[in-house]
Amino acid sequence: MSLLDIQDLTIEAKQGQGRQAIVDRVSFAVPEQNIVALVGGSGSGKTTTGLAVMRLLSPGLNIVSGRIYFEGNDVVAMPEGELRRYRGKQMAMVFQEPLYAFNPVFRVGCQIEEVLQFHTDLTKGQRQQRVDALLRQVEIKDPGRVARSYPYQLSGGLRQRAMLAQAIAANPKLVIADEPTSNLDVTVQARILTLFKKLRDDLKLTVLIITHDLGLVRSLADQVVVLSSGRVVEEGPAGEVLQHPRHVYTQQLLEAAK
Ligand SMILES: Nc1ncnc2c1ncn2[C@@H]1O[C@H](COP(=O)(O)OP(=O)(O)OP(=O)(O)O)[C@@H](O)[C@H]1O
C-alpha cells in the first residue's frame, strides 16, 4: 500500500456563475520512503493538489469528487478535529507562499517550538533542546542564532532549511515541499536537494516535491507525475520519464529546461 494514494481527485473553483476544474480527475500514488515529484508549468494545479492533501484549500476551491487516502484513511472525508491531529503530525507541508510559511513577527525557534507544543508532551526545556536538534538535523551550523532570528534575518537557503525543520518537528511520515528550491542560487539548491535525500534516509520520510524544475527531478526524484492544466499527462520512474518522455507536454517541459 502506498502512503498516499490520490484517486480521481477533482477540485473546482467558482468562476462567476459557473465553476472551473482546477484539478481534473487526478490520480497518483506516493509509495513509502519515495521521493515523488509533481511537475508542470505555472498554473497546472500543483500547489492546489498539495494543499488538498493537507485539506488547506482556500475557500474559493472545493474538492468535488475523489479520494485522498493517507495510510488508507480518506483525508477528504475526515472531520476537521481529526485533520488538526493529522497536519504536522502525520503530514506536513513546506509552503510556496511566504505568506503561509513563517510568521514574520515571531522568532524562528518559537515557531518551530509551537509545533512541538501542539503535538508533543515535551516540557519547555525539552522543546528548546529539540528545536536545537532539529535545526542541526537540517544541517544548520549555528542553531542558536537561527532560532533567535526573525525569518527576514535569514538567507533564503537558511530559511528553507528552518522551514523544513519546522515541517519535520513532530516526525511526520509525509512532507510536501512546494517549490523548495526556487529563488535559491544553484549551489544552495544542490545542498537543499542533498538534504532531502539525507532526511528521507535518516528519518524514513516520504516526500512529495512540487516543482517546475526538471533538473531537480533528475537528481532527486524516484517517481515523477506530470500535470498539465490540472490533468496527469504522464507518470513513471523519474529516469524513464526524463529519458523517454511520451507526452508532448513533457517533451516541451524538458526542452524548456535545457
Ligand atoms: N483560490 C482560488 N480561486 C480560484 N482559482 C484559483 C485559486 N487558487 C488557484 N487558482 C487557479 O488554479 C490554477 C492552478 O493554480 P496552482 O497554484 O495550483 O498552480 P501551480 O501549478 O502551483 O502554479 P505555480 O507553478 O505558478 O505555482 C491557476 O489557474 C490558478 O489561477
Ligand SMILES: [Mg+2]
Ligand atoms: Mg504553485
